[in-house]
Amino acid sequence: MSGQPNTRLADLFGLAGWSKGELARLVNRQAAAMGHPQLATDTSRVRRWIDMGETPRDPVPRVLAALFTERLGRVVTIEDLGFDRNGRVGRRRSVGNVQNPDGLPWAPERTAAVLTEFTGMDLMLNRRGLVGAGAALTAGSALSSAMYDWLHTDPALAGDAPRIDDPLFADPAGFDRYEAAPVGSQEIEALERSVEVFRAWDASRGGGLQRKAVVGQLNEVGGMLAYRHPEHLQRRLWGVAANLAVLAGWMSHDIGLEPTAQKYFVIAAHAAREGGDRPRAGEALSRAARQMVHLGRPDDALDLMKLAKSGSGAETLPRTRAMLHTIEAWAQASMGRGQAMRRTLGEAEELFVSDKGDVPSPSWMQMFDEADLHGMQALAYRTLAEHEPTAAVIAQRHARQALELRANGRQRSKIFDYLSMASACFIADDPEQADRYARLALVSMGETSSHRTWDRLREMYRLTGEYAGYGKIEDLRREIQLALPNRPSKPAGNADI
Numbered sequence: 301m302s303g304q305p306n307t308r309l310a311d312l313f314g315l316a317g318w319s320k321g322e323l324a325r326l327v328n329r330q331a332a333a334m335g336h337p338q339l340a341t342d343t344s345r346v347r348r349w350i351d352m353g354e355t356p357r358d359p360v361p362r363v364l365a366a367l368f369t370e371r372l373g374r375v376v377t378i379e380d381l382g383f384d385r386n387g388r389v390g391r392r393r394s395v396g397n398v399q400n401p402d403g404l405p406w407a408p409e410r411t412a413a414v415l416t417e418f419t420g421m422d423l424m425l426n427r428r429g430l431v432g433a434g435a436a437l438t439a440g441s442a443l444s445s446a447m448y449d450w451l452h453t454d455p456a457l458a459g460d461a462p463r464i465d466d467p468l469f470a471d472p473a474g475f476d477r478y479e480a481a482p483v484g485s486q487e488i489e490a491l492e493r494s495v496e497v498f499r500a501w502d503a504s505r506g507g508g509l510q511r512k513a514v515v516g517q518l519n520e521v522g523g524m525l526a527y528r529h530p531e532h533l534q535r536r537l538w539g540v541a542a543n544l545a546v547l548a549g550w551m552s553h554d555i556g557l558e559p560t561a562q563k564y565f566v567i568a569a570h571a572a573r574e575g576g577d578r579p580r581a582g583e584a585l586s587r588a589a590r591q592m593v594h595l596g597r598p599d600d601a602l603d604l605m606k607l608a609k610s611g612s613g614a615e616t617l618p619r620t621r622a623m624l625h626t627i628e629a630w631a632q633a634s635m636g637r638g639q640a641m642r643r644t645l646g647e648a649e650e651l652f653v654s655d656k657g658d659v660p661s662p663s664w665m666q667m668f669d670e671a672d673l674h675g676m677q678a679l680a681y682r683t684l685a686e687h688e689p690t691a692a693v694i695a696q697r698h699a700r701q702a703l704e705l706r707a708n709g710r711q712r713s714k715i716f717d718y719l720s721m722a723s724a725c726f727i728a729d730d731p732e733q734a735d736r737y738a739r740l741a742l743v744s745m746g747e748t749s750s751h752r753t754w755d756r757l758r759e760m761y762r763l764t765g766e767y768a769g770y771g772k773i774e775d776l777r778r779e780i781q782l783a784l785p786n787r788p789s790k791p792a793g794n795a796d797i
Contacts, residue, residue, distance in 0.1 A: 304353045308382030309364075313350055316371045320346040323367075330363045339363075355383050365421065375421040375560060377414065405450035411570040415541060416522030418563060419515050419548075426512045437562050440592055440600030443585075444607040451573060451581060451611035482527045488536045491521065495543045496663065503667060504709045507551025508749030514551060518544040538575030542568045543664055546584050553591050554712075556751045562588055579620055580664060582612030586627050593627070594752065598634035605631065619661055622651035623668045626676035633680040636687035645677055671705035674698045675713060678720040685727045695724035712753065715744050719756045726763035734763075735772045742783060754784060 313323070324341045331339035336359050348354040355361070361378045368376040406414060494517060501510050521541045529537065549564030565588040572580035585608040592601035605628045612620070625648035632641040652673055655661075681695035699721035706714050718741035725734035738760060745753050761780050767773040 305351050306349060306353045306382040308380065310350050312368050312372070312376065312381065316368060318371075320350070326367055327360065327363050330367055331359060334359065334363060334366070336363075362417075365417070366424070369421045369424060373425065375418055375425065375563070377417055377421065379414070405447050406570055408574050411567070411574060412522055412525040415525070415545070415567050415571070416519060418567065419519035419522060422515050422548075422560065423512065423519060426515070437559055437592075437595070437597075437600075440589070440597070440603035443566070443588070444603045447569070447585075448607060448611070451569070451578070451607065454576070482529060483524050483533070483537070485533065485536075488533060488540065491517070491540045492536075492543075492663075495540065495547070498544075498547055499664075499667070500709060502547060502551055502554070503713065504711050504748075506712055506748035506750030506753075507554030508751075511548065511551040511555065514544055514548045518548055535575045538571050539577060539580070542572035542575060542577065542580050542584065545571055546587060546664065549584075550587060553587075553594075554750045554752050558591065558595065561591055565591070577662075578611060578613040579616040580662065582608040582616065582624065583620065583664060585611070586624050589631065590627050593631050593634055594755070596634075598631040601631040601634075602628065617659060617661060617665070618651040618655040619668065620665055622648045622655070622673065623665070623676075625651065626673065626680065629680045630676065630683060633683040633687075636684070638684050638688050638691065641680055641684055645680060648673065648677075667710075669705070669707075671702050671707065671710070672713065674702035674705065675717050675720070678702055678717065678724070682720045682724045682727075685724060689727050692724040692727040696721055696728065699724065711744060712748050712750050715741050715748065715750075715753045716756060718744070719753070719760050723760045723763055726760070726767070731767045731770055731773055735776055738764075738776055738780075742779060745783070751785075757784065 316323075318326070321343045324343050324346050327341045327346075328339055331337070331341075339360070341356075341360070345354075345356070349356060356364075361381060361383045364381055364383075365376050365378050368381065498510055498514050498517075518541065521537060521544060525534075525537055525541065528534070545564045545568035549561045549568060552558075552561035552564060565584050568584035568587075569581040572578070572584055585604050589601040589604035589608060592598065592604065605624065609621070609624050609628070612624070625644050629641045629644040629648065632644060652670075675698070678695050678698035681691045681698060685692040685695055699717050702717045703714065703721070706717065718737045722734045722737035722741065725731070725737065741753070741757065741760075745757070757780065761777070761784075764773050764777050764780075768777065
């Protein structure tokens with residue numbers, strides 16, 4: 301027993317609003333439901349967990365994670381509770397600290413356990429209709445500092461499966477957990493094809509409609525990773541896990557589940573690196589950076605992009621590096637750093653055209669084409685136009701090119717292009733054009749489940765204020781007010797209606 305309070309558990313306990321006696325009774329009841337009827341917890345034990353830093357034996361940490369997840373309506377893991385996974389009673393937890401609360405980076409066996417536990421809890425929230433929200437995002441600098449050395453080294457795959465025969469190994473939470481079994485190349489091929497289907501659906505319809513299916517598939521893969529497969533199959537399984545985790549994170553971000561999204565991006569980076577795919581790990585971290593810019597935290601985004609770019613390794617293809625540069629440029633634009641943004645976008649263009657296509661792009665880069673390059677340039681210049689209005693004209697040019705190049709099935713990206721164009725037109729004092737593109741976006745939004753499109757619409761709505769007396773724009777403003785959800789999903793600090 302450490303004698304020091306478990307502040308993480310104490311904070312969550314305060315949020316939950318239970319008494320210590322009530323929590324003890326709930327633990328006993330939940331443990332019995334999970335197949336542990338012999339467990340007998342009392343108030344004094346709960347007090348020792350919170351006030352004295354005692355780590356209870358398995359299965360109590362898993363039981364507590366399930367209880368807090370249901371109570372708070374967001375995923376709460378064993379690490380979130382301040383417990384060391386597989387810890388003994390009285391053992392001082394070492395999973396993290398204030399700067400690195402999740403104890404990053406994770407060992408391979410812990411990555412598989414966290415993956416399975418987190419997806420199981422997420423599925424439980426889906427099944428019970430709860431809303432995943434309320435946790436804080438980890439700062440980009442904290443993630444970068446914790447993961448820098450780890451990402452720059454190569455993993456050893458020889459022992460990358462959990463030690464399921466170890467009596468001290470704590471089985472994950474168990475909710476919707478796939479029964480682990482060895483798989484062969486045909487099963488992995490089917491999983492890889494399913495990723496492509498989910499990815500295409502997300503690009504077309506947004507993240508809300510298929511997120512649960514992706515999380516469930518990822519949960520199954522976590523079970524598969526509990527076996528030691530031949531190295532070539534194990535690498536592919538880690539790759540499937542990385543791709544599904546990125547999709548789960550992106551879909552979560554798309555519907556406003558921000559802390560959940562960040563956790564999936566971190567899981568994806570771990571899975572990709574364990575599979576020996578450092579470029580994929582860098583791309584996963586770049587998703588976390590895009591999330592940070594969207595939430596108004598470009599400084600955190602730049603910290604993450606430094607790690608993503610340097611950790612991707614020399615084998616990263618030029619087109620992938622070009623994509624990473626566009627995200628960095630968007631963050632720079634958000635901070636009003638026009639010169640740096642232009643330089644970064646120039647490097648992105650050079651990298652993009654230098655990719656001769658002699659080496660096939662990985663599947664996860666298929667969505668970044670010339671239309672996406674122009675779309676990101678339009679977004680960066682439109683963002684910079686808030687600081688330098690003359691940038692709006694360049695934003696319009698790139699948005700127009702993106703729209704001309706957009707392939708079918710990329711409806712969400714097309715909506716973002718419409719909104720970039722409309723916003724740039726408002727800043728450039730062209731309300732007639734702005735009205736046209738804003739209405740195109742508004743009409744298309746009903747076809748997707750993306751909350752991010754509504755967030756961008758709110759940003760554009762703010763720009764209509766200068767034209768409030770203009771007939772067409774007054775009508776547009778009323779239509780937007782009627783169409784927008786009542787509550788914005790972006791945090792305070794962004795302009796809302």
